[in-house]
Amino acid sequence: MNKYIYKNYKVKKFFGQNFLIDKKLINSIISIINPKLNQNIIEIGPGFGSLTYPILKKNNNLTVIEIDKNLSSYLLLNNILKKNINIIESDARKINLSKLCNNKKKSLRIIGNLPYNISIQLLFHLFKYIEYIDDMYLMFQKEVANRLTGKINNKSYGKLSIMAQYKCYIKSVLDIPSIAFRPIPKVNSSLVYFLPYKKPKYFIYCxxxxxxxxxxxxxxxxxxxxxxxxxxxxxxxxxxxxxxxxxxxxxxxxxxxxxxxxxxxxxxxxxxx
CATH class of the missing domain: 1.10.8.100 (rRNA adenine dimethylase, C-terminal domain)
Known part of the structure; x- marks a missing residue:
């Protein structure tokens, strides 16, 4: 995305919109995610398509979920995107992810730059469909990423650490400075990797x-x-x-x-x- 294109777009604060513009970081993220042909990839909050375009160069089965009608319309203006991706205009917290599996054997890979204001709520919605997910690469504000990956005897270790780590192996894989986004947020971000456990790490009754x-x-x-x-x-x-x-x-x-x-x-x- 041209880093000035957002200036013609009225940012909606209630959607928590911050668009990734740093090309080097975008390339690093794509390299880390390593999308492959035929993988069933879901991108949450594509914005202006900064990750969408490079993913599409390597993948032919991409679905994007965008709540903002103006942004989904913007993506549809591009003929390549219009013909090659499935655009769902909706709140990702209301999506039944099981219906996005092409078949029972085709699990999902989920990526996204999650809005800070609903990131934890959205994450636990995704956890409801953990059996359908191969892995996830999600961007959070750094403080939340630290809590997700928090270790015992550390201040960052808490409720979020335990309930998330019960579901997945979690690792912070890339720090992203605030200047990589437009508009520039007040906090830095991190890309976090989630690998769902095929079976719960520890059995619990309830x-x-x-x-x-x-x-x-x-x-x-x-x-x-x-x-x-x-x-x-x-x-x-x-x-x-x-x-x-x-x-x-x-x-x-x-x-x-x-x-x-x-x-x-x-x-x-x-x-x-």
Missing amino acids: KKTLNNIVFSAFNQRRKTIKKSLKNFFKIKEFKILGINEKLRAENITLKQYCSLSNFYTKNILKKYK
Whole structure:
């Protein structure tokens, strides 16, 4: 995209629009994504097509999802795009991704520069269709990327880290400075790689229970889990699981949270038998 083309376009703040214009970074992103012929690729928020055009040079099965009618109309003005891509004019949070699979064996590759204001909400919508997804390369503001990839005993490690890492192997693969976008956002971004687990890394009986326990622990992250999870567990139950009750939320691994979730679920089930 010509870096000045956006000047003739009225940016819609409520869509969180920031358009990638840096050609070197665009080439780096395409190299990392490495699109192949016949792969079923979904691009969320193509904007003016800065990633769309180079992907199309290597792929013949591209679908783009664009909420802005003006931008989707702009893409359709180009005859090459019009003939070779499927444009869906919609909010990506409302799309049933399973219907975009050509057949049951043709899983999806998803890429996108996600609007900052709905990035986490959109990510968890994508997680609903994780069984249909091969991998994802998504751009987030750097602070969110740090939380997604957060490791134990680190301030960035939290609810988002655990619930996302339960679903996928996650890695930040490229930092993108704010000056690579127009209009220039106030924060830097990162391209994050998601590789869904074919089978859950750790078994849990109930995802809602895991979510509730993690939420409670990090909602009071300065307290020890003896206090933050007192509504779920007694001190002796932490000891049964081999978990130090004096630790805080950020000191507990994903595996341990899954163990806590399963222990609580089994005890609840016993009460109702």
